[in-house]
Amino acid sequence: MSHNKKNRKSTYSLFRIWDVIVIVVVLLLVALALYFTLSPEKGSRAEVYVSGEKKAELVLSKDAELELNGLKLIVSGGKIWVHSSDCPDKICEKTGKIYKKGQTIVCLPNQVIVRIVGKGEVEAIS
Amino acid sequence: MSANKLARLSALLAVALLLGFLENMLPPVLPTMPYCRLGLGNVALLLALLWFGLPYAALIALLKCVIIGVFSGAPISILYSLSGSALSLLSSFLLLKLSLNGLPAVSAVGGILHNVGQVMIAMLITKTSAIAYVLIYLSVFGAFAGALTGVIAYFVDRAIPSKEKENEY
Numbered sequence: 578m579s580h581n582k583k584n585r586k587s588t589y590s591l592f593r594i595w596d597v598i599v600i601v602v603v604l605l606l607v608a609l610a611l612y613f614t615l616s617p618e619k620g621s622r623a624e625v626y627v628s629g630e631k632k633a634e635l636v637l638s639k640d641a642e643l644e645l646n647g648l649k650l651i652v653s654g655g656k657i658w659v660h661s662s663d664c665p666d667k668i669c670e671k672t673g674k675i676y677k678k679g680q681t682i683v684c685l686p687n688q689v690i691v692r693i694v695g696k697g698e699v700e701a702i703s
Numbered sequence: 704m705s706a707n708k709l710a711r712l713s714a715l716l717a718v719a720l721l722l723g724f725l726e727n728m729l730p731p732v733l734p735t736m737p738y739c740r741l742g743l744g745n746v747a748l749l750l751a752l753l754w755f756g757l758p759y760a761a762l763i764a765l766l767k768c769v770i771i772g773v774f775s776g777a778p779i780s781i782l783y784s785l786s787g788s789a790l791s792l793l794s795s796f797l798l799l800k801l802s803l804n805g806l807p808a809v810s811a812v813g814g815i816l817h818n819v820g821q822v823m824i825a826m827l828i829t830k831t832s833a834i835a836y837v838l839i840y841l842s843v844f845g846a847f848a849g850a851l852t853g854v855i856a857y858f859v860d861r862a863i864p865s866k867e868k869e870n871e872y
Contacts, residue, residue: 595808599804671734
């Protein structure tokens with residue numbers, strides 16, 4: 578890009594025509610996110626993974642408590658949540674109650690993942 | 704490196720750290736998605752990239768990630784922030800070189816890729832592909848957070864006299 582160092586204004590702009598591509602991509606992402614959010618299919622089970630290995634499967638219709646890897650999980654009223662965790666950031670606790678298919682609670686420090694699945698859903702685990 | 708430049712780079716790092724720590728103390732922007740963060744500290748990183756170029760911006764990003772990671776009590780978070788920062792810095796650098804886009808768009812792409820990098824590392828560490836699903840929400844959030852970062856950086860850049868800078872795209 579040619580510019581005059583001595584008396585230039587800003588070489589950067591707020592908007593250029595190529596930004597339309599970025600905007601379209603972002604709009605597509607928004608549409609995809611909306612699609613996922615607005616298809617609220619209730620899940621039936623919660624799978625609990627530790628370090629990528631499935632350690633437990635809880636049926637959401639049955640109230641239960643589970644302590645594992647520093648986390649205390651509670652199932653009640655068709656929802657599951659992390660009641661307490663010994664991790665520093667507490668993001669898993671703040672995520673709150675989940676019950677829709679595909680919803681996930683992630684505790685990265687403890688490497689625990691809780692995921693809601695529906696009936697007979699094909700598992701996609703690497 | 705002149706003392707002057709060292710001082711200006713240090714000031715940028717200080718701003719990045721301060722904004723990063725402040726944001727850690729505030730409640731999450733979206734209560735249901737506590738891992739979504741605005742990343743206001745990245746305004747300083749973007750300015751470092753604009754004014755001093757990729758190597759210096761990378762240095763500041765590295766220091767920011769390590770320092771915040773060590774002091775926030777979750778050293779593993781260094782890995783996440785480093786992978787995110789590396790991807791977003793590289794993409795912003797390339798887009799600035801192309802100079803087809805405005806600053807908010809450049810930064811929005813950086814915001815998306817920041818989260819892509821973090822989720823990729825998270826998938827590697829937890830060995831679980833299930834969390835790829837949160838990426839769709841994270842990338843939307845990252846796009847808007849990045850665009851905001853770009854708008855702020857644009858106005859800060861305009862407000863600083865040009866003799867203070869030495870790198871131009």
